[in-house]
Amino acid sequence: MSFWSKVCLFLIIWLRGRLLCIWFGLVTCTIIIYLRNNVGYTTEKSVLNEHSPTEISILKSNDSFKKTLQIYQTSKKCNDAMLAADPLRSTIYMIGRSSVFLGDYIDFNVILYNGYDKPKNTGGDHLRARLYNDLLGAYTPATIFDHNNGTYTVTVQALWIGRAQLEVEVLYTKETIITAIRLRRTWDFSNILAIFSYKNYTDKTTCGPDNETVKGYSKESKLCNFSYWNNSQQWFCGRPKYPLSCNHWRAITRNWENFTRGMNTCEQQLNKRDRRTHIQSNITVEILPNAIDSANRTTFEETSISCSNYNITKLWFKEKPTGYYYKNKWILLHCKGLRSFNKECFRNKTLLFWGDSTLYQWFVYLKNKFLAVSEATCTHGQGWHDYQRCNFNKYNMTLSFLGHNIPVCGFKRKNLYNFFKSISFEKVIESESENNDGLLLVLHLYAHLQQYSFKHFAAHILEIKTSLKRIFKTKTNIKVYIKLPHAYRRLEEPIWKIRRNDFIGFIFTHIMRNIFKGILDRITVLDHMDSTIAKRNLDIHPSEEIVREMVLQLMSYTCTDD
Structure with missing residues (x-):
């Protein structure tokens, strides 16, 4: 008791x-x-104890996830940076002729050498490759097979007629990935602080999803429990000193000064190679028209199946790139998507976005598109953190945005205590009427959780799955979409290969695929990793041109092209 x-x-x-x-x-x-x-004083157990044994096994270790990470989790810290793969010393050569036909697959061999100019004999380095032609606005990602002996096979399809140049990068060495994963497994959230203030009183306390860790920092047996407002993640903060209480929570701050404190000299040296990633080559491919193609096409299209009729479960298990750019428009390969904006797509629909500032870009893009053709009644907030909603009368359409919950970047409000009570997508969906053609819910978690232990991301996804299962029972006409992580490089940020390592996005996708088992057929995956690799996207906030193609992909799975 x-x-x-x-x-x-x-x-x-x-x-x-x-x-x-x-x-x-x-x-x-x-x-x-x-x-x-x-209100928040608690002595509850940590987040893992809230889940069933079956779900705990997914959180702690599932077979597929362990296989994916095994090479990195079992490896030790590097001791000699010269033993790591050196892109400047590595080589590429093409298998076969330099001229191919439209639709052909082209193979290249990559041999990695270390800093001593010796060929590597182990795998685990993360390569990225693409064919591109800037003049045509044509870009396609390659698939890469790791032979685990220091050699890799790069395979790419010839998807447009004309010239194409090959680019291959050793974006993350094996040692860098090992470091990035190790630091996330041991990171204790110690730089996330809650600020409490009332009248002339102010206090700061440590926060985190694990109550025992927070107790250790705060030296308090009783904590502020903000889990009830955080919805998909338990969250605790140290209790402020009297006369302040948990109700006086006003701001969140965080910094990452200590995040890399466990790096040794070798790891630090490797991460100074932040822009030294390209393997030097001048390989150009000439893509010729297919002689048996009576249509004289300039680009390759494999299917006529509409994306709105595609088996969405297959989207979770892709075997090759999802598409390519031509004339700077993203063309899907597995289904026929929309090529232009269709305003009728969201008529009589309610569209709710729940995520971070990168998903907020979608909301803003759609909002501006519809404001240009329809009067609207909108509620405004302070950027992506706040709930925003627009009703477009002409299309009987509602467009809403909710910022996701903690952990997020630092910000403040007059009353954070009430603020986080209003960010539950489940509550918003429950309040929506069934009198329209459908509810569309788009979810995204990535950048703000990218530097944390994978078990905490998994805990978020477990809670989201639980919420979705409840929603599916009451909202039969709802469609749910998951925006998967995209590729980017925060080049202006120190040690970006560790702190902003977008390889983590592949791991997050793997976690979601395993946790969402049982409802995969109810969730449409919006995969933009291929498109952002093809374009070599650098900014965490992609350009409007890329955002446009992302939104068109959402519309492709929602509507038919009339």
Whole structure:
């Protein structure tokens, strides 16, 4: 029996005999339990204990995930940076002729050498490759096979007529990936702080998803429990000093000064190679028209199946790149997508985005598109953190955005306590009417969780899955989409290969694929890793040109091209 349950029982026994007193005792107990659950003092167990044994096995280790990470998790710190793969010393050569036909597959061999000019005999380095022609606005990513002996096979399809240049990078050495994963497994959230203020009183305390870790930093047995407002992740902060209380939470701050404190000299040296990634080559491919093609096409198209009719479960298990750019428009290969903006796509629909500032870009793009052709009634907020909603009368369409929950970048509000109570996508969806053609929910988690232990990302996804299963029972006409991580490089940020390593996006995708088992056929995957690799996207916030193609992909799975 918990401490508060004992207090309640004691009060009822002590006050027994008078109905009025019993009533008083029950009311008092109710208030105590409410304060415990909602205002925030807690001694609860950590997040993993909230899940069933089956789900814990997914969180801690599932077979596929272990296989993906095994080479990195079992490796030791590097001791000699010269033993790592050196792109400047490595070589590429083409298998076969330099002229091919439209639709052909082209293979290249890559041999990695270390800093001593010796060929590597182990795998695990992360290569990226693409064919491109800037004049044509044509870009396609390659698939890469690791032979685990220092050699790699790069395979790419010839998808347009004309010339194409090959680019291959050793974006992350094996040693860099090992470092990035190790630091995330041991990171304790110690640089995330809650700021409490009231009148002239101010205090800062450490926060995190694991109550035992927070207790260790705060030296308090009782904490502020903000889990009830954080929705998809438990969240605790140290209790501020009297007269401040958990209700006086006003801001979140964070920095990453100590994130790389565990790096040794070898790891630091490798991460100074932040722009030394390209393997030098002058390989150009000439792509010729296919002699048996009577249509005289200039680009390759494999299917006529509409994306709106495609088996969406297959999207979770792609075997080759999803598409390519031609004239700076993204062309899907597995299904026929929309090539231009279709305003009728969202008529009589309610579209809700829940995510970060990169998904907010989609909201802004669509908002501006529809504001140009329709009057609207909009509620405005302070950027992506706040709930925003627009009703477009001409199309009977509602467009909404909710910022995702903690952890997020630092910001402040007059009352954060109330702010996080309003960010539940499940509550917003429940409040929506069934009187329209459908509800569309687009979810995205990535950048703000990218530097944390994978188990905490998995905990988020587990809670999201639980919410979705409840939603599916009551909202039969809802369509759910997951925007997967995209590629980017924060070149202006020190040690970006560790702190902003977008290889983590592949791991996050793997976690989601495993946790969402059982409802994969209810979730449409919006995969933009291929398109952002093909374009060699650098900014965490892609250009409007790339955002346009991302939104068109969402529309392709939602509507038919009339």
